[in-house]
Amino acid sequence: MSQEELRKHLTEKAEKDYKEFSAGLIPGVKNMLGIRLPLLRKLAKELSGEDWKEYLSWTEFAYFEEIMLQGMILGYVKAPLNEVLEAVAGFIPRIDNWSVNDSFCTTFQYAKRFPEEVWDFLMQYKESSREFEVRVVAVMLMSHYLLPQYIDRVLEVLGSLDVKEYYSSMAVAWAYATAWAKFPEKTKRYLTKYPIDKETYRRTLQKGIESRRITEEDKQWMRKERSYISVTVHIAEG
Numbered sequence: 454m455s456q457e458e459l460r461k462h463l464t465e466k467a468e469k470d471y472k473e474f475s476a477g478l479i480p481g482v483k484n485m486l487g488i489r490l491p492l493l494r495k496l497a498k499e500l501s502g503e504d505w506k507e508y509l510s511w512t513e514f515a516y517f518e519e520i521m522l523q524g525m526i527l528g529y530v531k532a533p534l535n536e537v538l539e540a541v542a543g544f545i546p547r548i549d550n551w552s553v554n555d556s557f558c559t560t561f562q563y564a565k566r567f568p569e570e571v572w573d574f575l576m577q578y579k580e581s582s583r584e585f586e587v588r589v590v591a592v593m594l595m596s597h598y599l600l601p602q603y604i605d606r607v608l609e610v611l612g613s614l615d616v617k618e619y620y621s622s623m624a625v626a627w628a629y630a631t632a633w634a635k636f637p638e639k640t641k642r643y644l645t646k647y648p649i650d651k652e653t654y655r656r657t658l659q660k661g662i663e664s665r666r667i668t669e670e671d672k673q674w675m676r677k678e679r680s681y682i683s684v685t686v687h688i689a690e691g
Contacts, residue, residue, distance in 0.1 A: 454503070456511055456519075463518050466492055479552045485517040490556070493518060497525030497560075505530045509540045512547075520547055524557030534567050538574050545578075548585040551620050555592050564597035572598070572606075579610060587614050587621035595628035604636050608643040622653045630660035634667050641671070655682050 454462070463486055472487025479485070500508055505526050514520055527541055541561075548554045564571040575593055578586045591614060594607045611629060616622040629649075633640040648654065658675040661667050667675075 454500070459508075459519070459522075460515055462496075463488060463516060475552075479517075479550050482517050482550055482552075484515065488518050493521055494525060494560075497522050498529045501526045501529035501531070505532070506536075506540070509544065517550075517553075521553050521556055523547070524553055525560050527557065528560030528562055534563060534570055537563055538571070541574070545586060545589055548589065550585075551588065551623075554585050554588050554620075558589060558592040559596045561593065561597070564593060568598070568603070572603075576610075579613060580615075582615045582617070584618035584621050587616065587618070588624040590614060591621065591624035591628045595624075595631050599632055599635050604632065604639055608632065608640060612643070612647050612649055616650060616653045622650075623656060625649070626653050626656035626660050629657040630664055630667075633657075633661050633671070634664055637667070637671055641674075651682055655679060658682075 466488045467486035468489070469487060471489060472485050475487060476482060476485050500522065508526055509523055511519070511523070523544055527537060527544060530537060544557070548557070561571075571593075575590050578590050581587055581590075591611060594603075594610060598604075598607050607628075611625050611632075614621065614625055616625050629640060629644065644654065644657070649657075658679040661675045662672050662679070
């Protein structure tokens with residue numbers, strides 16, 4: 454399927470109402486068609502069985518969904534790991550919004566098949582100051598590495614990431630809150646022993662309070678902690 458043929462196929466699947474709904478959730482995206490994720494995933498699976506390298510070689514896009522498909526294809530393709538990681542390294546710089554970022558990360562099953570190799574690959578971005586390179590690391594770790602054998606390393610890496618940008622900070626907060634749901638004692642102990650920046654910590658607490666997987670006892674602690682942070686920040690700013 455050529456790029457023009459793919460675009461024609463995508464426009465046929467577009468839904469105006471869904472576009473209007475989705476566009477409000479993804480600031481800055483102007484070229485959205487409005488295609489539901491299950492349809493994109495189905496198409497990505499089909500394309501991953503064809504000449505996937507050809508699809509990943511495209512660098513000019515008419516629509517948001519074209520980039521989304523590239524990220525999903527990387528999750529479904531069956532190829533040698535070194536070839537896939539090479540393609541991932543080329544894809545990551547194209548990410549410029551949370552939706553493409555998170556769909557790519559959650560779909561990337563190579564992290565489960567080759568956890569150590571993918572971990573080592575991700576660590577090249579650990580020192581990055583680029584917003585979505587940081588978010589890739591945080592969401593990948595949250596999606597695939599919240600496991601007993603990795604949790605200590607995950608907490609440490611999350612705490613070392615550059616979170617000065619909004620979407621990187623939100624990703625780290627989301628990852629810590631998810632880690633808390635799975636490993637509450639370890640995560641709480643880490644965050645109290647190795648404080649992260651106040652804004653990301655406040656976002657972590659808020660995510661935890663909103664979670665259905667965290668105990669009410671822990672949520673009560675989080676509410677008190679959040680109130681304490683708000684007071685100290687107010688005093689500092691005053």
